[in-house]
Amino acid sequence: MLKNLINETLVSKKPDIPIWFLRQAGRHIPEYFEIRRKETNFINFCLNEDLIIKSTKLPLKYYDLDAAIIFSDILMIPWAMDRNVKFTKSFGPSLKPMIPNETKILQNVSINTKLKPLKNSIRFLRKDLPKSIGLIGFAGAPWTLASYMIEGRGSKDFIETRKALWSSNKWFKELIETLVIYIVDKLEMQAKAGADILMLFDSWSHMIPSCFFNDYAIKPTAKIVDILRSRKINVPIIGFPFKAGASIIKYSYESKVDCISLDWSVDLRWAIKNINKNIAIQGNLDPVSLIPLNSDSLREKVLNILDVMIEKRFIFNVGHGLTPDCKINNVKEVINIVRGYNRKNS
Numbered sequence: 001m002l003k004n005l006i007n008e009t010l011v012s013k014k015p016d017i018p019i020w021f022l023r024q025a026g027r028h029i030p031e032y033f034e035i036r037r038k039e040t041n042f043i044n045f046c047l048n049e050d051l052i053i054k055s056t057k058l059p060l061k062y063y064d065l066d067a068a069i070i071f072s073d074i075l076m077i078p079w080a081m082d083r084n085v086k087f088t089k090s091f092g093p094s095l096k097p098m099i100p101n102e103t104k105i106l107q108n109v110s111i112n113t114k115l116k117p118l119k120n121s122i123r124f125l126r127k128d129l130p131k132s133i134g135l136i137g138f139a140g141a142p143w144t145l146a147s148y149m150i151e152g153r154g155s156k157d158f159i160e161t162r163k164a165l166w167s168s169n170k171w172f173k174e175l176i177e178t179l180v181i182y183i184v185d186k187l188e189m190q191a192k193a194g195a196d197i198l199m200l201f202d203s204w205s206h207m208i209p210s211c212f213f214n215d216y217a218i219k220p221t222a223k224i225v226d227i228l229r230s231r232k233i234n235v236p237i238i239g240f241p242f243k244a245g246a247s248i249i250k251y252s253y254e255s256k257v258d259c260i261s262l263d264w265s266v267d268l269r270w271a272i273k274n275i276n277k278n279i280a281i282q283g284n285l286d287p288v289s290l291i292p293l294n295s296d297s298l299r300e301k302v303l304n305i306l307d308v309m310i311e312k313r314f315i316f317n318v319g320h321g322l323t324p325d326c327k328i329n330n331v332k333e334v335i336n337i338v339r340g341y342n343r344k345n346s
């Protein structure tokens with residue numbers, strides 16, 4: 001099982017390589033739109049237990065997977081902080097932008113109360129799903145959440161966020177520290193409700209100037225892990241420093257995560273050589289490889305990844321979320337390749 005694989009101490013024999021996909025629930029499965037139609041407001045969708053449960057289970061109906069990721073969004077923390085989060089079709093998320101030096105960074109938000117439907121859904125799902133399926137809870141990392149909160153939307157280069165960082169470092173630090181608290185609360189709540197694994201998405205970590213990477217990606221992550229451990233939350237934690245380049249070396253040693261999720265730009269042989277050997281690795285297949293109807297290199301590339309990773313604690317996954325135009329048959333094909341490889345090598 002995924003959890004055991006990450007927790008080395010629990011592995012008695014060489015485990016099979018498990019498989020799941022980032023953004024496995026969502027728009028590449030046509031049936032998602034039928035569920036989605038029941039609630040057009042995406043925030044309300046993420047607060048509706050019945051719809052959370054249906055969406056989380058949806059990919060398991062189509063695919064033989066080792067994990068389900070709870071259906072929610074990283075922007076539910078800014079929503080809980082009253083940042084007026086909205087999702088607009090073909091625009092994406094929008095929020096009330098934070099102004100640097102804004103004195104009132106919301107304190108005393110009860111994540112437990114505001115995100116109760118998330119907690120209840122995890123409770124239900126952990127009882128409902130087979131034990132062999134890992135249930136993954138998640139949160140956005142502080143830098144990534146701060147980026148959306150300052151920018152007020154997605155961005156190509158997050159200039160406003162970097163401006164805030166350079167012009168008002170003290171304020172920026174305070175914002176990050178506040179987010180650390182809410183992220184811990186959200187992750188703790190999910191683990192206590194039954195999530196077996198937690199994942200921290202730092203989707204915009206590649207926007208952090210390298211001289212600040214330690215302060216705004218590594219240290220806050222380590223702090224989140226430390227606080228969770230001090231609260232007796234012992235489930236494995238996966239970190240995802242998306243496209244952070246060579247900074248992932250230090251991240252792998254110092255962020256205290258148990259597993260690192262790698263994007264498609266990372267050479268796996270380089271990763272094995274350079275990153276912390278005591279943590280598990282996940283990811284790396286380019287999700288775009290799952291779009292073409294007839295890819296002549298998909299099988300070969302999947303097998304390459306498996307061959308490189310066979311002796312490692314490795315979770316097969318994509319290097320970023322599945323796209324809406326990804327093909328169900330390609331996802332099935334990749335799963336078959338991984339299952340066949342496991343059978344051959346067991």
Ligand code: CP3
Nearest residue numbers: 022023024025026069070071072073074092093201203321
């Ligand atoms: O299978 C799953 O992963 C589902 C759960 C999930 C969602 N968002 C659902 C979602 C997870 C783990 C996320 C994480 C998330 N959300 C991230 C980190 C991962 C990454 O992609 O880097 C980020 C940056 C977000 C913020 C976000 N949410 C954006 C930018 C958007 C709009 C762009 C888009 O892809 O539509 C969302 C909306 C969103 N979150 C959708 C889903 C299924 C699409 C909503 C819809 O229209 O139905």
